[in-house]
Amino acid sequence: MSLSLEEKRILESIYIASENDPLKPEFPSDDPKFPATPTVRISVPGFTNVWLKDESKNPTGTHKDRMAWEIIVTYRDFLLAKERGQITGDLPIMSIISSGSAAFAIQTQLRHYGLPNLRVLVDAHIDIQIIESLKKIGCEIYETNLSKYPLGFRDILTLTNNPDGFDITSNEALDPTTRFYDWLSYEIINNSPDYCFIPFGTGNLYENVLNVNKREISTTLHDPRFSGDVDTLRRCHFIGVTTNNPRTKADKLYSPHLPFVHFDEQWIRFYRYAGFCGDNSGVQLLQESFLEKAYTLMEEQRIDCEYSGIAGLGMLLQMKESIPADAKILIVNTGKVKYR
Secondary structure, eight states: OOOOHHHHHHHHHOOOOOSSOTTSOOOSTTSOOSSSSOEEEEOOTTOSOEEEEEGGGSTTSBTHHHHHHHHHHHHHHHHHHHHTTSOOSSOOOEEEEOSSHHHHHHHHHHHHHTOOOOEEEEETTSOHHHHHHHHHTTOEEEEEOTTSSOOOHHHHHHHTTOTTSEETTTOGGGOTTTTTTHHHHHHHHTTOOSEEEEEOSSSHHHHHHHHHHHHHHTOSSOOTTOOSOHHHHHSOEEEEEEOOOTTOSOTTTOOSOOTTOOOOHHHHHHHHHTTSSOTTOEEEEOOHHHHHHHHHHHHHTTOOOOTTTTHHHHHHHHTGGGSOTTSOEEEEEOBOOOOO
């Protein structure tokens, strides 16, 4: 089955310069560059060498823009399959559970390319202003109580009235822990820090960084994007930061159910034993008082962030007594969504 004129237009508009050539980056689509966002030095009392990977500089303000681009690439795959006659009918619709930032980033890209609108499952207690912002750019919103029980992909598709579509939240075929943030992972590890602090919500970013790090320290045939120091990265302590506080201000890091997270203690324990990361690597629970201090510190330095995005700095403050003052530290700021 051939493509319609509109589908041909969409396919031609999705341009991928390369899969992994740093001289031909693919993101952001309107102004590709590598690295795509800056890493800047910040001042943290008690430490002399702290850097911030600032994802707030992305198009909609968060690292979710990178995930959104990969959804566009996925639609390109669909269109190519249809052009070859492998599939027929309309393009499938995507569904997702979101607290706002991922849905906003994805729908922004879908609307830009003229692709089917995203169906978004949100918690019944979500801020009404977030719902209005998502509706304004074309998202179809469905509400439920996400704290009741974990949802499988069939539940999500049913609750979003999308039986023939795909759920982004759970879809293994999308390779979320190796593909969503592969370019970002290289931008992070190329800094060769001694400690790296990463917010842990869905866990996709943390796992992606560890998977890329494992790949690069286990081979002599490096990806063209890699420019880090292997010896340093073998010993780098990758700290994922999350919370079990249902009243936390880092609301994107808390969920009563995270059914699609691959991370578990055995996984990271294996990575530590195999020498793929430092022996203090793991996911830690953040205390709210340190989160407040981190947010205030970034406000003073005019860094655009939200509580969830800057949780890594909070963990650095919480672990202050156990980290050398002169260690090279990288904080990943996952940003703050720019609703409009």
